[in-house]
Amino acid sequence: MMEVALAMTVLMVALLAMSSSTLRTHNLRRQNRERAVAQNAIRMMSEQVHSFADQVLRTSPESWSQDVVAALTPGGAIGDTFAIPSLDPAWEQETVGTIEVVVDETASDEDLGLEIGMPRDLDGDGTADDEDVTANARILPIIVRARWTGISGDVRIAHPFYVIGY
Amino acid sequence: METIRTGCGLAGTSRRRGFTLTEVVIASAILVVVMLSIFGLVQRDSQLAQSTLGISVAEMKAQQMLRTIEGELADARGANPIAALAADLAPDEAGAIEVDSTLGFPDQGLLLLGRGSASEERVSYSSLGAGLISFVGLTRGQQCTDTGAHPRGSELIWAALAEPIELQDDPPPMLWDGVAMEPMGPLFFRGDGTGFSYRSPVDPTGSTPPNYLNGDDLMWGAEIGGVGTLDGWAALVFERSLSVSEAACGEDLNNDGDELDLFDVGQIRRRIWNTAEPGADPFLLGLGPRNIIQEQCNWGGDLDGDGFDDPIFLWDKQARRLHVRLFVIGRTVANIPIVRRVESMIFLRNVALN
Numbered sequence: 125m126m127e128v129a130l131a132m133t134v135l136m137v138a139l140l141a142m143s144s145s146t147l148r149t150h151n152l153r154r155q156n157r158e159r160a161v162a163q164n165a166i167r168m169m170s171e172q173v174h175s176f177a178d179q180v181l182r183t184s185p186e187s188w189s190q191d192v193v194a195a196l197t198p199g200g201a202i203g204d205t206f207a208i209p210s211l212d213p214a215w216e217q218e219t220v221g222t223i224e225v226v227v228d229e230t231a232s233d234e235d236l237g238l239e240i241g242m243p244r245d246l247d248g249d250g251t252a253d254d255e256d257v258t259a260n261a262r263i264l265p266i267i268v269r270a271r272w273t274g275i276s277g278d279v280r281i282a283h284p285f286y287v288i289g290y
Numbered sequence: 291m292e293t294i295r296t297g298c299g300l301a302g303t304s305r306r307r308g309f310t311l312t313e314v315v316i317a318s319a320i321l322v323v324v325m326l327s328i329f330g331l332v333q334r335d336s337q338l339a340q341s342t343l344g345i346s347v348a349e350m351k352a353q354q355m356l357r358t359i360e361g362e363l364a365d366a367r368g369a370n371p372i373a374a375l376a377a378d379l380a381p382d383e384a385g386a387i388e389v390d391s392t393l394g395f396p397d398q399g400l401l402l403l404g405r406g407s408a409s410e411e412r413v414s415y416s417s418l419g420a421g422l423i424s425f426v427g428l429t430r431g432q433q434c435t436d437t438g439a440h441p442r443g444s445e446l447i448w449a450a451l452a453e454p455i456e457l458q459d460d461p462p463p464m465l466w467d468g469v470a471m472e473p474m475g476p477l478f479f480r481g482d483g484t485g486f487s488y489r490s491p492v493d494p495t496g497s498t499p500p501n502y503l504n505g506d507d508l509m510w511g512a513e514i515g516g517v518g519t520l521d522g523w524a525a526l527v528f529e530r531s532l533s534v535s536e537a538a539c540g541e542d543l544n545n546d547g548d549e550l551d552l553f554d555v556g557q558i559r560r561r562i563w564n565t566a567e568p569g570a571d572p573f574l575l576g577l578g579p580r581n582i583i584q585e586q587c588n589w590g591g592d593l594d595g596d597g598f599d600d601p602i603f604l605w606d607k608q609a610r611r612l613h614v615r616l617f618v619i620g621r622t623v624a625n626i627p628i629v630r631r632v633e634s635m636i637f638l639r640n641v642a643l644n
Contacts, residue, residue, distance in 0.1 A: 132324055143331055153346045160353055160632075168613075168635040172473050175611045175637040201474060 162270040165208040177287035188289040189261035211272040226265040240284040348620030352632040355578030366488040369394040369643040371448040379440040396525040397563035402449035406464030409438035418568040434587035450485025452601040468599030483590035483601020484528035492518025521566040530556040531580040545595025552586040
């Protein structure tokens with residue numbers, strides 16, 4: 125009886141370990157899926173912004189930066205937030221996706237939390253000291269972020285890029 | 291009972307006996323419960339592994355396909371193949387359709403005539419005619435449409451291309467084939483959305499490094515057999531491989547509340563052809579597995595039950611935006627099919643062809 129009980133215990137431990145490994149693999153797959161969904165959504169939004177900036181450049185080049193910034197503010201043509209289906213917003217966030225336009229030439233990479241090459245001259249005046257270049261920027265840094273509560277907790281990814289108005 | 295004798299003459303007693311029937315029954319019951327639990331655990335693990343693996347493999351392949359398409363179209367410029375009939379087309383005509391130009395239409399495909407009218411018809415053609423002014427090898431009344439007469443001068447489009455219509459504010463039904471949900475709101479479009487025609491920068495001289503410029507202009511075409519060809523064109527096209535029926539698999543695949551629909555399952559393929567050699571074999575490349583679904587007789591229709599249509603390719607020429615939606619079918623445990631959506635948007639930096 126003792127021998128059988130011992131054998132069963134060993135078997136149970138091995139099976140529980142196997143089960144735990146399967147569950148862990150399953151969770152990793154779910155994490156990968158969440159990340160892929162978020163990356164696709166960020167990519168879509170980035171391409172949308174590129175496309176919009178290009179359209180504005182063709183239709184109203186003189187007010188390019190104002191129009192692009194306006195489109196990426198709340199209530200604008202694109203807005204400053206976006207939902208990602210199948211992902212839940214992180215705690216105290218209303219949406220998973222956010223879009224930030226950097227109009228302050230003096231903002232540093234450290235301030236932004238990303239390596240995007242700031243501070244930088246955005247309006248082509250030869251200096252990087254203007255705190256708001258909305259009216260006359262020629263390039264604009266855009267940061268598209270996603271933050272969600274996933275299977276492994278609070279997850280964030282960000283995609284910085286520039287749109288060019290010339 | 292047995293008596294054990296010790297060396298010094300003292301005797302002790304010990305009681306050793308077998309298991310009683312009750313003990314054996316209880317032990318067996320415990321053993322059976324444990325074994326059943328183990329069996330259940332193993333089976334559950336196996337099911338979980340199989341189902342998640344099946345779905346994730348399908349999704350992963352769809353992701354790879356998206357990346358391949360993005361790479362393929364990175365420098366491309368899109369085309370909107372539209373032609374006009376150069377002669378009346380009788381309902382029984384099966385030889386050729388004469389048009390003003392077939393430029394941009396793939397070497398074989400599906401044409402849409404009389405769109406939005408009572409005589410709407412889809413016609414498949416097997417190749418382009420000589421001189422780029424005709425489609426030959428016709429099969430009339432495709433995709434659940436009827437054959438009909440079409441007058442000279444009427445518009446004819448490549449049915450596969452989905453593009454937004456001009457009038458987006460409450461357009462009459464005859465102007466559009468579907469409504470897709472785009473990032474900036476609903477968009478009325480025409481076409482099926484199962485294909486996209488394009489050209490890429492080419493270097494016909496094959497120099498190293500490649501020189502795509504002719505003066506200040508880029509040279510456009512497609513690579514045929516590894517050589518940049520100015521007469522080359524390319525298209526991404528959904529090609530059907532097999533059919534799946536909701537009734538047969540007992541699943542509502544498109545979430546429309548019934549199990550009556552039929553679906554085509556196929557693959558996205560890249561077709562490259564030489565417009566200077568109509569009738570020559572195209573160069574084909576499958577861009578992923580054969581697990582893309584489209585509803586039969588309703589290509590580009592709603593596949594997730596959200597009330598909006600889901601064309602694979604939706605090309606907005608003005609914005610140079612190509613929205614790619616892939617609905618992939620995978621299988622879970624017990625062979626139950628499951629459909630997942632993977633999508634991306636590609637901004638084509640180069641100006642559209644027409």
